[in-house]
Amino acid sequence: MSNPDRPLIRKAPVPLNECGAALAINQIPDRWTWLILREMLYGVSRFADFQADIGIPKSVLSVRLSELVNNGLAKKKPYRDGSARTRHAYVLTQKGRDLAPVILALMKWGDKHIKDGASALALTDTQSGAPVEIGIVQTKDALPLSRLTYRVKDH
Amino acid sequence: MSNPDRPLIRKAPVPLNECGAALAINQIPDRWTWLILREMLYGVSRFADFQADIGIPKSVLSVRLSELVNNGLAKKKPYRDGSARTRHAYVLTQKGRDLAPVILALMKWGDKHIKDGASALALTDTQSGAPVEIGIVQTKDALPLSRLTYRVKDH
DNA sequence: CTATCTGGGTTTGACATTCGAACTCTGCTC
DNA sequence: GAGCAGAGTTCGAATGTCAAACCCAGATAG
Structure with a gap:
């Protein structure tokens, strides 16, 4: 895989639907999702903090976070900051942390x-x-x- | 980074433009680029072979390959198959292989x-x-x- | 009890990108 | 010099992204 003088290959030896890498890529399809995961691995977990750090539009962030939750990479966790009302943080699951x-x-x-x-x-x-x-x-x-x-x- | 009981962090300790991971993500921004790199690591190198393996539209493949070449991850290499005319294969550079x-x-x-x-x-x-x-x-x-x-x- | 504020979204409409089909270009072979 | 095939390019329709405007719920102020 790291040999520069690779023989000519006309077809990948593992098709997309059996390749762990390709299947993984489907769960992290775009730049924003990667950047959100980077944030989460550092421990950032709040909607507004993701926005401030990576400059993602709110509408896109909202959708991406839902996808991460649906795919089991992150979960919503209620928190309350001082006397404010309960809100939700997004934290990685074990599956997410394994990235x-x-x-x-x-x-x-x-x-x-x-x-x-x-x-x-x-x-x-x-x-x-x-x-x-x-x-x-x-x-x-x-x-x-x-x-x-x-x-x-x-x- | 893998501790599940992470303290609350409001801001990533490394900003995007100083983070190797974030800078890397900019060079592999979308799903297709990831899949093309997977192919190339296996040794697939031809336009039509990428298409056949991953089902990418030609128009998008054309642009993505140029980006990979511009970013120094791949380079064009002339080849001739039997008596056909000279064509170009796309093979990884060392930078690309390091992925x-x-x-x-x-x-x-x-x-x-x-x-x-x-x-x-x-x-x-x-x-x-x-x-x-x-x-x-x-x-x-x-x-x-x-x-x-x-x-x-x-x- | 009404008004206001704030974090966390949803909606909106302009703009950009992607898709797949059709088309083009180039050099070979017949 | 007609046909062919690989490697793109071009074209509109569909989809996705963006920034700004709007909404919503619950805490607090008056």
């Missing part, structure tokens, strides 16, 4: 190819403090997601 | 959450033959992309 490696892989790629190597986050092993990254790994060496800690590098 | 981990992470997610654990590909270490996966890994344990081999599981 973290995808976002991390995107981040690694963007840091390398668009930001010229300047990463905005430092990732470490929660247990040992050792630096970690997303990558190809022998199955025996893989760490669970819960071992991941991130810290924002100060500018 | 393999993202697609693999999506595939892993889709296999787990949509296909109930049934993966269509077996991934192994090219050198040792040991099973590999995409995942969180201590930096010292990460394998280069070139160590990845995949085999399609027969149905």
